[in-house]
Amino acid sequence: DKPVYILGIESSCDDTSAAVICDAKVLSNVVANQEVHSKYGGVVPELASRAHQQNIVPVVQQALSQANITKEQLSAIAFTKGPGLMGSLLVGTSFAKSLALGLQIPLIDVNHMQAHILAHFIDDEKSKKPTFPFICLTISGGHTQIVKVSDYFKMEILGETIDDAVGEAFDKSAKILGLPYPGGPLIDKYAQLGNEKAFQFTKPKVGDLEFSFSGLKTGILYFIQKQQRINPKFIEENLNDICASIQYTIAEILMDKLKKAVKLTGIKQIAIAGGVSANSEIRNRLQLAEKHFGWTTFVPKFEYTTDNAAMIAVTGYLKYLDHTYAAISVSAKARLKV
């Protein structure tokens, strides 16, 4: 059989990414982060679309050249159809359509949330692959879901957040602490030097597999405001301990829910996916669960946690094998379920 080369394009939020894979092996995975948002404390949609527009051609060119292939060698083009910011999605969608049309090759639409999960099927000798069925905790800037994965494209949400996503909990907490966007990775960094038991935050009370993070955020805000009134240097003097305590609370919440999911489904194969699965505490906790609870756990390689086009390409590859192509009239969708 001839090798299959897929170009993946991701532009759902604030990262412009292109990747080339050969079968399920990643040849290149280029990600252009958008600096413009950091000073606003969050992604500004209008600026994101404009930056995608500027980045998309050079990023695709770089992905092709790093993979050492020409666009004429491509078998198909996979792109993120949604969910995400409409203006951002439109850039990748239009570009993918035009290129597929120009090259006369199949176009494949990809669900971003499925792709985060299917990143586990990237062919990489060092990482083991889950078998079906498994449970995936998808944690990102926009979503927090416990998904039962029965097959590549047979996924069922068992529970999700009723308000903020866990990435937002990290980013909004970071903002309260005066850290730039996205604050998740910074909380992770400072937490490594802090005492996780220094401060206690209340965990939310919600249904079995549901999540809620808006109360936690408010709790953190009031606590910090109160402490700052007593000592205006409170944040400065306790940053590491505050970050460690926030991260500990979030990891506790996630692990509690995973334990419930195992109890309810009897499935002990547990994966994590999405930007927040880059978090070192969450990764450690999951690894420990192998020993403590007898779970088999799957933690994605660091570069496939936050938004990237390799996960879009590998999802495209799985659809390509089934000849599941998109019509050229396909359109981006801001809201899309797994």
Ligand code: KG4
């Ligand atoms: O999956 P992703 O790149 O984009 C979305 O689809 O939302 O996730 C981005 C989120 C942001 O909220 C970011 O702060 C968070 O992932 N994140 C982290 C870490 N790395 C990224 N949160 C905690 N610890 C990290 N190390």
Ligand code: ZN
């Ligand atoms: Zn994402």
